[in-house]
Each structure stands twice: as C-alpha cells, then as structure tokens.
Amino acid sequence: MKIVFVNVFFVNGSEGPGGNWVLVDAGLYGSAHRIKKVAEERFGRGARPSAIILTHGHFDHVGALKELAMEWNVPIYAHHLEIPYLTGLSSYPPPDPSVGGGGMAFMSFMYPKKPIELGGMVQPLPADGSVPGLPEWSWYHTPGHTAGHVSFFRERDRTLIAGDAITTRKPESVLAVITDEPEVCGPPSYFTPDWTAAKISVQNIASLRPNVIATGHGIPMHGERMIDELNELARMFDEIAVPAHGRYVGHPAIMDEQGVVSLPEPVSSTTNKVLITAGLVTVAGLAAYAISKRKHNGNGQHSKLNSPLDTHIYYGEEMNLSVYGEIPDSREVHNFHQDNRPTNDFP
DSSP states (O other): OEETTEEOEEEESSOSTTOOEEEEOOOSTTOHHHHHHHHHHHHOTTOOOSEEEOSOOOHHHHTTHHHHHHHHTOOEEEOTTTGGGTBTSOOOOOOOTTSSOSHHHHGGGGSOOSOOBOGGGEEEOOTTSEETTEEEEEEEEOOSSSTTOEEEEETTTTEEEEETSSBSSOTTOHHHHHHOOOOOBOSOGGGOOOHHHHHHHHHHHHHTOOSEEEESSSOOEEHHHHHHHHHHHHHTHHHHTSOSSOTTSSSOOEEETTEEEEOOOOOOHHHHHHHHHHHHHHHHHHHHHHHHHHHHHHTTSOOOOOSTTOSEEOOGGGGOGGGSOOOOSSOOOOOOOOOSSSSOOOO
16 A cells, blocks of 8 residues: 555455454554555454554654554564664654755655654564564564664565565655656665665565565566566665765764664755755645646546545555465575574574
C-alpha cells in the first residue's frame, strides 16, 4: 500500500481464514485511518496484526505508528540501534539537501528528524534473526540509511522487503514519485548518513539473490531486469549511488546504542540558502500541480485527486508479494555472522 510516496506492507504470517498477519512500517502521519480500513478490507472486520515491525524509524515509516499500536494494542519491534530514535533519546542525523539534485532532496530540510516517544511499546527484534509473527521470514541488519535499519527475507520464494536500504525508484526525484518508473536505486541520499555501511548493506542484499524486492519507495520489482540492476548497484555502488559531495560523504555520522554521538560539519550556509529556496520552489510547484489536476478532473469542483500524487495508491496484485518468484530448485545457504550484540549482522 502506497501512502503519498512511501509504502507499508501487510504480510501474512499464516494462510487461511483468521491467520495472523504483520504490518511492516507505518507510513506518514495522518494515515492510521486508511491503514486500518485497508487492513479490514483484507483481513476482515476488526482485523489487527500480531505485531508492527519496523525497517527503521524515519518519519515517513512511523507516522501512524503510535496511534495504530495503541488502538490495536500490539507490540512494536525494531533493531536495538533504532530504539533511541523511537523512545525520545536521540534525533536522527540532519538530512543533507545538498545531495541528490532532485525536488525530494531539496525539500528534505523540512522533513522531521526528531524522535518519537513510544516508551515500553517498542522492543528489540529477537537476536536470533527471527521475525515475530512471521515464522518463514528472517531479518538482516542493513545499516547505512540508519544505524538500525533492517530488511526482511523469506527464503522459500526469495522475497525481500528491503525498507530504504535500496529503493525501486530514484528517491531524490519528484518526477520519479509522480511516474513511479521502476528502477533499482540506492537509499535516499539526503537521509543517508553512512555511505560505507550503505554500500556493504547493498552488497549483502545482492548476495541473498532475491527473486522479488519490495522497498519503502517505488513498486515491487522482479525478473531479469531487477536482478541485473541490483547486481550492478552492488558492483558499482560508489559510482551509482554515492553523491559526489555532501555532509556525510567521506565522513559518516557516528552513532551508538544511545543515538547520535558526533556529526560532520554541515555544508556552507550559502549552499543551504540556495537549497532552501529550491525546496520552496518545489513545494510551490507540487501545489500548482495538485490544483491543476483537481481542476482538470473535477472542472474546478472539489473532487478526489486522480493523480500519481493521490494520497493512497494501490499496486493491486503487485503488492501481494507471494505471487512473485519461483522457488529455486537449489538454494545457496548464507551463513551470516552474529556478533555479541543483539543483532543479525552480515559477515
């Protein structure tokens, strides 16, 4: 389910009527009602998940989280390095609007970065890599975009929910948001504070050899094109994904179990002023686009937008991840190193 420019996923934990399901990520602020409505359409009246699982805690993935968790009375799970940003202990590293060169990047100075306060509602993912409520799935630590970012993998059909470790459209571009043209890309550059970790995460994702990838931004992809683009991204990450310059290029933010420890110096104030102006122009352009579409679709009347920026867009069967990918006859066994922290790390 797409909410403006970000996806949430309803994942079946067991088949058949009354089977449990899990919500992966929680969209933008104000989307709780719509998420609940879609849940009831899919799973029946009064449906609620067995848990809410987070890929990470950026504002566009946790907007409806607290409201949903309180109403459903279900646990929330995240990587232990993500919990400081979910319990009020630390803000995220500031976004860097100087990278990416697109409207979404220019607007990033306006994006919320302060933590939310979930208290005891959030708990760490199990250290053994299992996913609560989803017995066929495993979680893998894929840091870079955030320190505690995780991705979810089902080996039976090699389906991957990647969060923002990779995306399937150019995340910095407003035009890409409008067209949703599929393309395997790196993480959103304006909100990625550690490019070395991000590169390793993409390489490890490629090593899983997924048949299907579903990401936080863009439509799910499968097939030879997806495989080729993912492998190319892993092989040429520095050339394809890493910006030529920027606050975190070459000097990552330092983070630990308490949150942000230190940050590199920001870009110059002159550059920031230029980018803020570009961001405001982008916002004005989007508003003009929305108004023109409303007039075109409803002859000036207040009708529901029928545009690619409509608030809630479905991908139909494309969001039913089980329809993708054939089960391989032979499977490579990936033995992932687990260190002494409660996490599931790649080697």
